[in-house]
Amino acid sequence: MLSKNIINTILIICCPFIVLLALGTWQLFRLNWKNNIIAKMDMPVVKMKGGNIDDFAYRKIVVEGVLTSIDLYIFAGMNSYYILTPMLLSSGEYILINKGLINKKQMRVNIKPKKIIINGMLYCDSYKNKLIKNKAKDDVWPWLDAESISKDMGVSFNRCVVWAADKLDDNIAPATLSKPRNYHMQYMITWYSLALIWLIVCYVKNKSNFAVDPKHHKST
Template sequence: MAPPLSLLHRTASAFWRTSSRILRSSPSSTHPGSICTRCRRQQQIRFSSNHQMADDPRWISVVDHPAQIVRTGQKHGPGLIILALIPITAFALGTWQVQRLDWKTKLIAKFEDRLVKPPLPLPPQVDPDAISEFDYRRVYAKGHLRHDQEMLIGPRMHDGQDGFLVVTPLERGKGESTVLVNRGWIPKRLQNQADRPLGVPRGEVTIEGLLREPWKKNFFTPENRPEEGKFYFPDVYQMAELTGSQPVWIEETMVPDLVEAYDREAKGIPIGRAAAVNLRNNHTQYIFTWYGLSLATTIMLWMIVRKRPNEAVRRVRQNRHW
Protein backbone atom coordinates (compact mmCIF):
# COMPACT_ATOMS: atom_id res chain seq x y z
CA MET A 1 0.00 0.00 0.00
CA ALA A 2 1.58 3.39 -0.93
CA PRO A 3 2.31 5.92 1.87
CA PRO A 4 0.07 8.86 2.10
CA LEU A 5 1.08 12.03 0.25
CA SER A 6 1.26 14.13 3.44
CA LEU A 7 3.90 11.85 5.00
CA LEU A 8 6.15 12.10 1.97
CA HIS A 9 5.79 15.83 1.98
CA ARG A 10 6.86 16.15 5.65
CA THR A 11 9.88 13.88 5.13
CA ALA A 12 11.14 15.88 2.15
CA SER A 13 10.76 19.17 4.06
CA ALA A 14 12.83 17.89 7.02
CA PHE A 15 15.62 16.64 4.71
CA TRP A 16 15.75 19.99 2.95
CA ARG A 17 16.01 21.96 6.18
CA THR A 18 18.82 19.71 7.46
CA SER A 19 20.76 20.00 4.24
CA SER A 20 20.43 23.78 4.25
CA ARG A 21 21.88 24.06 7.82
CA ILE A 22 24.87 21.88 6.92
CA LEU A 23 25.59 23.91 3.81
CA ARG A 24 25.35 27.22 5.72
CA SER A 25 27.73 26.02 8.48
CA SER A 26 30.37 24.76 6.04
CA PRO A 27 33.06 27.35 5.01
CA SER A 28 33.12 25.93 1.56
CA SER A 29 29.61 27.20 1.03
CA THR A 30 30.83 30.82 1.06
CA HIS A 31 34.58 30.35 0.27
CA PRO A 32 35.08 27.33 -1.93
CA GLY A 33 38.89 27.46 -1.57
CA SER A 34 38.96 27.67 2.28
CA ILE A 35 39.81 24.70 4.58
CA CYS A 36 38.47 24.08 8.01
CA THR A 37 40.72 24.46 11.05
CA ARG A 38 40.89 20.75 11.79
CA CYS A 39 41.88 19.94 8.23
CA ARG A 40 44.52 22.66 8.22
CA ARG A 41 46.16 21.27 11.39
CA GLN A 42 46.19 17.79 9.99
CA GLN A 43 47.86 19.06 6.82
CA GLN A 44 50.54 20.92 8.88
CA ILE A 45 51.28 17.79 10.87
CA ARG A 46 51.67 15.73 7.73
CA PHE A 47 53.88 18.43 6.15
CA SER A 48 56.10 18.70 9.22
CA SER A 49 56.65 14.96 9.36
CA ASN A 50 57.82 14.93 5.76
CA HIS A 51 59.75 18.30 5.69
CA GLN A 52 63.46 18.53 6.87
CA MET A 53 65.23 21.72 8.21
CA ALA A 54 68.05 21.21 5.74
CA ASP A 55 65.52 21.66 2.90
CA ASP A 56 65.18 25.34 3.90
CA PRO A 57 67.87 27.38 2.03
CA ARG A 58 67.96 29.95 4.86
CA TRP A 59 68.91 27.41 7.51
CA ILE A 60 72.53 27.57 8.87
CA SER A 61 74.18 24.51 10.37
CA VAL A 62 75.69 24.49 13.88
CA VAL A 63 78.77 22.85 12.42
CA ASP A 64 79.37 25.82 10.13
CA HIS A 65 78.82 28.35 12.93
CA PRO A 66 79.69 26.67 16.24
CA ALA A 67 79.24 28.24 19.71
CA GLN A 68 82.16 30.10 21.32
CA ILE A 69 83.19 29.87 24.98
CA VAL A 70 84.17 33.37 26.10
CA ARG A 71 85.00 35.19 29.33
CA THR A 72 82.57 37.87 30.39
CA GLY A 73 83.78 41.41 31.11
CA GLN A 74 86.99 43.13 30.03
CA LYS A 75 90.19 41.19 30.49
CA HIS A 76 92.39 44.23 31.20
CA GLY A 77 90.46 46.99 32.93
CA PRO A 78 91.58 50.15 34.75
CA GLY A 79 92.02 48.22 38.00
CA LEU A 80 94.64 45.98 36.43
CA ILE A 81 96.50 49.01 35.08
CA ILE A 82 96.58 50.60 38.54
CA LEU A 83 97.77 47.33 40.05
CA ALA A 84 100.55 47.21 37.46
CA LEU A 85 101.71 50.70 38.48
CA ILE A 86 102.10 49.76 42.15
CA PRO A 87 105.13 47.43 41.79
CA ILE A 88 106.80 49.84 39.38
CA THR A 89 106.35 52.77 41.77
CA ALA A 90 107.45 50.72 44.79
CA PHE A 91 110.57 49.54 42.96
CA ALA A 92 111.44 53.13 42.02
CA LEU A 93 111.01 54.28 45.63
CA GLY A 94 113.16 51.39 46.86
CA THR A 95 115.91 52.37 44.40
CA TRP A 96 115.65 55.97 45.57
CA GLN A 97 116.07 54.81 49.18
CA VAL A 98 119.22 52.94 48.17
CA GLN A 99 120.63 56.22 46.91
CA ARG A 100 119.49 57.99 50.08
CA LEU A 101 121.18 55.32 52.22
CA ASP A 102 124.46 55.83 50.40
CA TRP A 103 124.17 59.62 50.79
CA LYS A 104 123.27 59.43 54.51
CA THR A 105 126.03 56.93 55.29
CA LYS A 106 128.66 59.15 53.70
CA LEU A 107 127.25 62.22 55.48
CA ILE A 108 127.39 60.56 58.90
CA ALA A 109 130.93 59.36 58.22
CA LYS A 110 131.95 62.93 57.33
CA PHE A 111 130.42 64.35 60.51
CA GLU A 112 131.99 61.66 62.70
CA ASP A 113 135.36 62.47 61.15
CA ARG A 114 134.89 66.08 62.22
CA LEU A 115 134.03 65.07 65.77
CA VAL A 116 137.37 63.36 66.39
CA LYS A 117 139.29 66.50 65.49
CA PRO A 118 140.34 68.91 68.26
CA PRO A 119 138.04 71.89 68.89
CA LEU A 120 138.66 75.11 66.98
CA PRO A 121 138.45 78.60 68.48
CA LEU A 122 135.48 80.47 67.10
CA PRO A 123 136.65 83.36 64.90
CA PRO A 124 135.69 86.90 65.93
CA GLN A 125 133.25 87.18 63.01
CA VAL A 126 131.64 84.07 61.61
CA ASP A 127 130.60 83.83 57.98
CA PRO A 128 127.09 82.28 58.06
CA ASP A 129 127.54 80.93 54.53
CA ALA A 130 130.56 78.88 55.63
CA ILE A 131 128.81 77.14 58.53
CA SER A 132 127.70 74.25 56.32
CA GLU A 133 131.36 73.35 55.77
CA PHE A 134 131.89 73.14 59.55
CA ASP A 135 128.65 71.46 60.57
CA TYR A 136 129.28 69.17 63.60
CA ARG A 137 132.72 70.73 64.06
CA ARG A 138 133.81 71.12 67.66
CA VAL A 139 134.47 74.76 68.59
CA TYR A 140 134.93 76.82 71.76
CA ALA A 141 134.35 80.46 72.62
CA LYS A 142 134.70 82.77 75.64
CA GLY A 143 132.35 85.50 76.76
CA HIS A 144 129.47 86.47 79.04
CA LEU A 145 126.06 84.80 78.89
CA ARG A 146 123.21 87.27 78.48
CA HIS A 147 120.71 85.66 80.85
CA ASP A 148 118.36 88.62 80.44
CA GLN A 149 117.83 87.48 76.83
CA GLU A 150 117.36 83.81 77.66
CA MET A 151 114.87 81.90 75.49
CA LEU A 152 113.20 78.57 76.31
CA ILE A 153 112.30 76.22 73.47
CA GLY A 154 109.70 73.64 74.28
CA PRO A 155 108.15 71.51 75.27
CA ARG A 156 111.00 69.00 74.99
CA MET A 157 111.09 65.52 76.54
CA HIS A 158 114.11 64.05 78.32
CA ASP A 159 113.98 60.66 80.08
CA GLY A 160 110.19 60.87 80.19
CA GLN A 161 110.14 64.38 81.73
CA ASP A 162 108.73 67.51 80.19
CA GLY A 163 111.05 70.48 79.95
CA PHE A 164 112.75 73.10 77.78
CA LEU A 165 115.93 73.81 75.89
CA VAL A 166 117.78 76.83 77.26
CA VAL A 167 119.12 79.17 74.55
CA THR A 168 121.29 82.06 75.76
CA PRO A 169 123.26 84.62 73.69
CA LEU A 170 127.03 84.58 74.37
CA GLU A 171 128.45 88.10 74.28
CA ARG A 172 132.10 87.87 73.43
CA GLY A 173 134.90 90.42 73.73
CA LYS A 174 135.32 93.72 71.93
CA GLY A 175 135.24 93.36 68.17
CA GLU A 176 133.75 89.90 68.39
CA SER A 177 130.20 88.97 67.53
CA THR A 178 127.51 87.60 69.81
CA VAL A 179 126.42 84.04 69.07
CA LEU A 180 123.55 81.80 70.23
CA VAL A 181 124.30 78.93 72.59
CA ASN A 182 121.99 75.99 73.22
CA ARG A 183 123.05 75.21 76.77
CA GLY A 184 120.93 72.08 77.13
CA TRP A 185 117.75 70.76 78.75
CA ILE A 186 116.10 71.72 82.04
CA PRO A 187 112.90 70.32 83.62
CA LYS A 188 109.71 72.32 83.40
CA ARG A 189 109.62 73.02 87.12
CA LEU A 190 112.88 75.00 86.80
CA GLN A 191 111.90 77.27 83.92
CA ASN A 192 112.17 80.34 86.18
CA GLN A 193 115.76 81.54 86.65
CA ALA A 194 115.12 82.22 90.34
CA ASP A 195 114.60 78.47 90.90
CA ARG A 196 118.01 77.57 89.44
CA PRO A 197 120.66 80.05 90.71
CA LEU A 198 123.51 77.61 90.01
CA GLY A 199 122.37 77.30 86.44
CA VAL A 200 122.77 81.03 85.79
CA PRO A 201 126.54 81.59 85.91
CA ARG A 202 127.91 85.12 86.13
CA GLY A 203 131.20 86.38 84.80
CA GLU A 204 133.23 85.07 81.90
CA VAL A 205 132.63 81.49 80.82
CA THR A 206 134.08 79.18 78.20
CA ILE A 207 131.59 77.34 76.05
CA GLU A 208 132.61 74.24 74.14
CA GLY A 209 130.19 72.63 71.75
CA LEU A 210 129.23 71.75 68.20
CA LEU A 211 128.75 74.29 65.45
CA ARG A 212 125.46 73.46 63.74
CA GLU A 213 123.55 74.59 60.68
CA PRO A 214 120.15 76.28 61.14
CA TRP A 215 117.11 73.98 61.16
CA LYS A 216 114.09 74.03 58.93
CA LYS A 217 110.70 74.13 60.59
CA ASN A 218 108.54 71.03 60.55
CA PHE A 219 105.14 71.37 58.85
CA PHE A 220 103.37 70.29 62.05
CA THR A 221 105.33 72.61 64.35
CA PRO A 222 103.48 75.81 65.26
CA GLU A 223 104.98 79.22 64.66
CA ASN A 224 107.06 80.85 67.37
CA ARG A 225 105.44 83.65 69.35
CA PRO A 226 108.42 85.69 70.59
CA GLU A 227 106.19 88.54 71.82
CA GLU A 228 104.80 86.05 74.37
CA GLY A 229 108.17 84.43 75.03
CA LYS A 230 107.07 81.12 73.47
CA PHE A 231 109.41 79.27 71.14
CA TYR A 232 108.52 75.90 69.67
CA PHE A 233 111.52 75.31 67.41
CA PRO A 234 115.00 76.88 67.08
CA ASP A 235 114.52 79.55 64.42
CA VAL A 236 118.14 80.70 64.41
CA TYR A 237 117.60 83.76 62.22
CA GLN A 238 114.59 84.92 64.23
CA MET A 239 116.37 84.49 67.56
CA ALA A 240 119.48 86.21 66.25
CA GLU A 241 117.42 89.21 65.15
CA LEU A 242 115.68 89.44 68.54
CA THR A 243 118.96 89.38 70.50
CA GLY A 244 121.22 91.28 68.10
CA SER A 245 123.38 88.22 67.50
CA GLN A 246 124.83 86.56 64.48
CA PRO A 247 122.82 83.59 63.13
CA VAL A 248 125.40 81.21 64.57
CA TRP A 249 124.20 78.24 66.63
CA ILE A 250 126.44 76.35 69.07
CA GLU A 251 125.22 73.33 71.01
CA GLU A 252 127.06 72.97 74.30
CA THR A 253 128.29 69.42 74.91
CA MET A 254 129.14 67.34 77.95
CA VAL A 255 130.55 63.90 78.61
CA PRO A 256 127.61 61.47 78.70
CA ASP A 257 127.43 60.50 82.35
CA LEU A 258 124.23 59.49 84.14
CA VAL A 259 125.42 60.62 87.57
CA GLU A 260 126.56 63.96 86.17
CA ALA A 261 123.18 64.41 84.44
CA TYR A 262 121.28 63.76 87.70
CA ASP A 263 123.56 66.18 89.57
CA ARG A 264 122.98 68.89 87.00
CA GLU A 265 119.23 68.39 87.05
CA ALA A 266 119.17 68.70 90.85
CA LYS A 267 121.21 71.94 90.73
CA GLY A 268 119.25 73.43 87.83
CA ILE A 269 122.22 73.33 85.46
CA PRO A 270 121.20 72.58 81.86
CA ILE A 271 122.07 69.08 80.67
CA GLY A 272 124.13 69.38 77.49
CA ARG A 273 124.13 66.95 74.63
CA ALA A 274 126.79 64.36 73.89
CA ALA A 275 129.34 65.06 71.18
CA ALA A 276 127.85 62.58 68.74
CA VAL A 277 126.04 62.57 65.41
CA ASN A 278 122.31 62.25 66.01
CA LEU A 279 121.11 61.95 62.42
CA ARG A 280 118.49 59.28 61.86
CA ASN A 281 119.30 56.63 59.29
CA ASN A 282 116.22 54.46 58.66
CA HIS A 283 116.75 54.06 54.92
CA THR A 284 117.59 50.35 55.22
CA GLN A 285 114.12 49.67 56.61
CA TYR A 286 112.56 51.72 53.84
CA ILE A 287 114.52 49.73 51.23
CA PHE A 288 113.15 46.40 52.50
CA THR A 289 109.65 47.88 52.77
CA TRP A 290 109.48 49.24 49.22
CA TYR A 291 111.20 46.30 47.56
CA GLY A 292 109.02 43.87 49.52
CA LEU A 293 105.89 45.71 48.41
CA SER A 294 107.11 45.66 44.81
CA LEU A 295 107.71 41.89 44.96
CA ALA A 296 104.36 41.15 46.60
CA THR A 297 102.33 43.22 44.15
CA THR A 298 104.23 41.73 41.21
CA ILE A 299 103.23 38.22 42.34
CA MET A 300 99.62 39.36 42.78
CA LEU A 301 99.61 40.86 39.28
CA TRP A 302 101.03 37.66 37.76
CA MET A 303 98.40 35.53 39.53
CA ILE A 304 95.57 37.74 38.26
CA VAL A 305 96.82 37.76 34.66
CA ARG A 306 97.47 34.01 34.58
CA LYS A 307 94.24 32.98 36.33
CA ARG A 308 91.89 30.89 34.17
CA PRO A 309 88.22 31.87 34.19
CA ASN A 310 86.12 29.55 36.34
CA GLU A 311 82.73 28.11 35.45
CA ALA A 312 80.91 31.04 37.04
CA VAL A 313 82.38 33.53 34.59
CA ARG A 314 82.19 31.37 31.47
CA ARG A 315 79.40 32.07 29.04
CA VAL A 316 78.42 30.71 25.64
CA ARG A 317 78.14 33.35 22.95
CA GLN A 318 75.42 32.19 20.60
CA ASN A 319 75.66 32.78 16.88
CA ARG A 320 73.41 35.61 15.79
CA HIS A 321 72.24 33.53 12.80
CA TRP A 322 70.73 30.79 14.97
Protein backbone atom coordinates (compact mmCIF):
# COMPACT_ATOMS: atom_id res chain seq x y z
CA MET A 1 0.00 0.00 0.00
CA LEU A 2 1.33 3.43 -0.98
CA SER A 3 2.25 5.75 1.84
CA LYS A 4 0.60 9.13 2.28
CA ASN A 5 3.88 10.83 1.39
CA ILE A 6 4.11 9.00 -1.95
CA ILE A 7 0.45 9.74 -2.78
CA ASN A 8 1.00 13.46 -2.08
CA THR A 9 4.13 13.43 -4.24
CA ILE A 10 2.25 11.79 -7.12
CA LEU A 11 -0.50 14.39 -6.89
CA ILE A 12 2.01 17.25 -6.87
CA ILE A 13 3.67 15.78 -9.96
CA CYS A 14 0.54 14.82 -11.90
CA CYS A 15 -1.59 17.97 -11.51
CA PRO A 16 0.82 20.42 -13.22
CA PHE A 17 1.74 17.74 -15.79
CA ILE A 18 -1.92 17.22 -16.74
CA VAL A 19 -2.47 20.99 -17.02
CA LEU A 20 0.59 21.43 -19.26
CA LEU A 21 -0.44 18.43 -21.36
CA ALA A 22 -3.96 19.81 -21.73
CA LEU A 23 -2.62 23.20 -22.85
CA GLY A 24 -0.43 21.52 -25.46
CA THR A 25 -3.34 19.42 -26.73
CA TRP A 26 -5.55 22.51 -26.95
CA GLN A 27 -2.89 24.18 -29.11
CA LEU A 28 -2.88 21.07 -31.31
CA PHE A 29 -6.61 21.52 -31.96
CA ARG A 30 -6.05 25.23 -32.61
CA LEU A 31 -3.27 24.36 -35.05
CA ASN A 32 -5.56 22.09 -37.05
CA TRP A 33 -8.31 24.74 -37.02
CA LYS A 34 -5.97 27.47 -38.32
CA ASN A 35 -4.48 25.17 -40.97
CA ASN A 36 -8.00 24.39 -42.17
CA ILE A 37 -8.82 28.11 -42.47
CA ILE A 38 -5.60 28.84 -44.39
CA ALA A 39 -6.26 25.90 -46.72
CA LYS A 40 -9.75 27.24 -47.48
CA MET A 41 -8.40 30.72 -48.19
CA ASP A 42 -6.04 29.21 -50.79
CA MET A 43 -8.79 27.29 -52.59
CA PRO A 44 -10.11 28.43 -56.01
CA VAL A 45 -12.90 30.99 -56.28
CA VAL A 46 -16.42 29.55 -56.01
CA LYS A 47 -19.76 31.11 -56.89
CA MET A 48 -21.91 31.30 -53.78
CA LYS A 49 -25.46 30.18 -54.42
CA GLY A 50 -28.28 29.07 -52.15
CA GLY A 51 -28.00 26.54 -49.35
CA ASN A 52 -25.88 26.78 -46.24
CA ILE A 53 -23.74 29.91 -46.63
CA ASP A 54 -21.51 28.78 -43.75
CA ASP A 55 -20.17 26.01 -46.04
CA PHE A 56 -18.26 28.72 -47.94
CA ALA A 57 -16.58 30.19 -44.85
CA TYR A 58 -13.11 31.60 -45.59
CA ARG A 59 -13.51 30.82 -49.28
CA LYS A 60 -12.89 33.25 -52.13
CA ILE A 61 -16.37 33.70 -53.53
CA VAL A 62 -18.44 35.43 -56.19
CA VAL A 63 -21.82 36.62 -54.92
CA GLU A 64 -24.64 38.26 -56.87
CA GLY A 65 -27.50 40.31 -55.49
CA VAL A 66 -28.97 43.76 -54.97
CA LEU A 67 -26.70 46.08 -53.03
CA THR A 68 -28.91 48.37 -50.94
CA SER A 69 -28.39 52.07 -50.19
CA ILE A 70 -27.97 51.48 -46.43
CA ASP A 71 -24.55 52.22 -44.95
CA LEU A 72 -23.45 50.77 -41.63
CA TYR A 73 -20.22 51.74 -39.89
CA ILE A 74 -17.94 49.61 -37.74
CA PHE A 75 -15.14 51.24 -35.76
CA ALA A 76 -11.76 50.06 -37.08
CA GLY A 77 -9.48 52.20 -34.92
CA MET A 78 -7.50 55.41 -35.52
CA ASN A 79 -10.49 57.40 -36.84
CA SER A 80 -11.20 54.80 -39.50
CA TYR A 81 -14.33 52.75 -40.11
CA TYR A 82 -15.42 49.71 -42.05
CA ILE A 83 -18.41 50.59 -44.17
CA LEU A 84 -20.89 47.74 -44.62
CA THR A 85 -23.90 47.56 -46.90
CA PRO A 86 -26.62 44.86 -46.83
CA MET A 87 -27.04 42.84 -50.02
CA LEU A 88 -30.30 41.11 -50.89
CA LEU A 89 -29.62 37.65 -52.31
CA SER A 90 -31.88 35.78 -54.73
CA SER A 91 -32.84 33.51 -51.82
CA GLY A 92 -34.46 36.51 -50.10
CA GLU A 93 -31.75 36.58 -47.43
CA TYR A 94 -29.69 39.63 -46.51
CA ILE A 95 -25.93 39.44 -46.09
CA LEU A 96 -23.56 42.24 -45.12
CA ILE A 97 -20.91 43.36 -47.61
CA ASN A 98 -17.78 44.93 -46.14
CA LYS A 99 -16.95 47.47 -48.82
CA GLY A 100 -13.74 48.60 -47.14
CA LEU A 101 -12.23 51.34 -45.01
CA ILE A 102 -13.09 55.02 -44.83
CA ASN A 103 -11.99 57.83 -42.56
CA LYS A 104 -14.26 60.00 -40.44
CA LYS A 105 -14.51 62.75 -43.05
CA GLN A 106 -15.85 60.33 -45.67
CA MET A 107 -18.80 59.05 -43.66
CA ARG A 108 -22.35 59.11 -45.06
CA VAL A 109 -21.49 57.93 -48.57
CA ASN A 110 -24.74 57.44 -50.45
CA ILE A 111 -25.02 54.74 -53.11
CA LYS A 112 -28.22 53.90 -54.97
CA PRO A 113 -29.49 50.27 -54.84
CA LYS A 114 -28.22 48.23 -57.77
CA LYS A 115 -27.81 44.65 -58.87
CA ILE A 116 -24.17 43.74 -58.75
CA ILE A 117 -21.67 40.86 -58.77
CA ILE A 118 -19.01 41.03 -56.07
CA ASN A 119 -15.75 39.15 -55.64
CA GLY A 120 -14.63 38.71 -52.08
CA MET A 121 -14.02 36.39 -49.16
CA LEU A 122 -16.64 35.04 -46.78
CA TYR A 123 -15.99 35.63 -43.08
CA CYS A 124 -18.26 33.79 -40.64
CA ASP A 125 -16.58 34.33 -37.26
CA SER A 126 -17.93 37.68 -36.13
CA TYR A 127 -16.36 39.05 -32.99
CA LYS A 128 -18.49 38.78 -29.87
CA ASN A 129 -17.88 40.42 -26.51
CA LYS A 130 -20.29 39.00 -23.96
CA LEU A 131 -19.32 41.56 -21.31
CA ILE A 132 -20.01 44.67 -23.40
CA LYS A 133 -23.05 45.09 -25.66
CA ASN A 134 -22.34 45.92 -29.29
CA LYS A 135 -24.69 48.91 -29.32
CA ALA A 136 -24.54 51.54 -32.04
CA LYS A 137 -23.74 55.13 -31.13
CA ASP A 138 -24.25 57.76 -33.83
CA ASP A 139 -24.80 54.90 -36.30
CA VAL A 140 -21.36 53.40 -35.50
CA TRP A 141 -20.93 49.93 -33.97
CA PRO A 142 -17.87 49.21 -31.77
CA TRP A 143 -17.06 45.92 -33.52
CA LEU A 144 -18.25 43.65 -36.28
CA ASP A 145 -20.97 41.29 -35.08
CA ALA A 146 -23.75 40.63 -37.60
CA GLU A 147 -26.03 39.12 -34.96
CA SER A 148 -26.05 42.15 -32.65
CA ILE A 149 -26.36 44.51 -35.64
CA SER A 150 -29.42 42.51 -36.77
CA LYS A 151 -31.04 42.88 -33.34
CA ASP A 152 -30.19 46.56 -33.17
CA MET A 153 -31.68 47.32 -36.60
CA GLY A 154 -34.55 44.85 -36.51
CA VAL A 155 -33.39 43.30 -39.79
CA SER A 156 -32.22 39.70 -40.09
CA PHE A 157 -28.71 39.49 -41.57
CA ASN A 158 -26.79 36.30 -42.20
CA ARG A 159 -24.08 35.95 -39.56
CA CYS A 160 -21.44 35.74 -42.31
CA VAL A 161 -19.95 38.87 -43.88
CA VAL A 162 -18.48 39.21 -47.38
CA TRP A 163 -15.20 41.13 -47.44
CA ALA A 164 -15.30 42.65 -50.91
CA ALA A 165 -12.11 42.44 -52.97
CA ASP A 166 -13.55 44.74 -55.64
CA LYS A 167 -13.43 48.52 -55.34
CA LEU A 168 -17.14 49.31 -55.06
CA ASP A 169 -16.77 53.08 -54.63
CA ASP A 170 -14.04 55.57 -55.53
CA ASN A 171 -13.95 56.86 -51.94
CA ILE A 172 -13.64 53.42 -50.32
CA ALA A 173 -10.45 51.35 -50.16
CA PRO A 174 -11.19 47.58 -50.05
CA ALA A 175 -10.13 45.96 -46.78
CA THR A 176 -8.23 42.74 -47.36
CA LEU A 177 -9.00 39.84 -45.04
CA SER A 178 -5.49 38.58 -44.39
CA LYS A 179 -4.56 35.04 -43.45
CA PRO A 180 -4.59 34.41 -39.68
CA ARG A 181 -1.29 34.24 -37.85
CA ASN A 182 -0.49 30.67 -36.98
CA TYR A 183 1.96 30.19 -34.11
CA HIS A 184 0.17 27.23 -32.57
CA MET A 185 2.91 24.75 -33.51
CA GLN A 186 5.42 26.72 -31.42
CA TYR A 187 2.92 27.03 -28.56
CA MET A 188 2.16 23.30 -28.69
CA ILE A 189 5.85 22.36 -28.63
CA THR A 190 6.42 24.76 -25.73
CA TRP A 191 3.64 23.30 -23.55
CA TYR A 192 4.58 19.68 -24.33
CA SER A 193 8.26 20.46 -23.66
CA LEU A 194 7.39 22.06 -20.32
CA ALA A 195 5.35 18.97 -19.42
CA LEU A 196 8.34 16.72 -20.20
CA ILE A 197 10.77 18.97 -18.33
CA TRP A 198 8.42 19.00 -15.35
CA LEU A 199 8.39 15.20 -15.26
CA ILE A 200 12.19 15.00 -15.50
CA VAL A 201 12.73 17.58 -12.74
CA CYS A 202 10.18 15.89 -10.48
CA TYR A 203 11.78 12.49 -11.06
CA VAL A 204 15.27 13.77 -10.22
CA LYS A 205 14.06 15.51 -7.05
CA ASN A 206 11.76 12.75 -5.84
CA LYS A 207 13.27 9.49 -7.06
CA SER A 208 14.42 8.67 -3.53
CA ASN A 209 10.77 8.75 -2.37
CA PHE A 210 9.91 5.93 -4.75
CA ALA A 211 12.90 3.75 -3.90
CA VAL A 212 11.95 0.36 -2.46
CA ASP A 213 13.07 -0.17 1.11
CA PRO A 214 14.96 -3.52 1.21
CA LYS A 215 13.77 -4.14 4.76
CA HIS A 216 10.15 -4.19 3.56
CA HIS A 217 10.87 -6.18 0.42
CA LYS A 218 9.81 -9.76 0.73
CA SER A 219 11.45 -12.25 -1.56
CA THR A 220 9.38 -15.15 -2.84
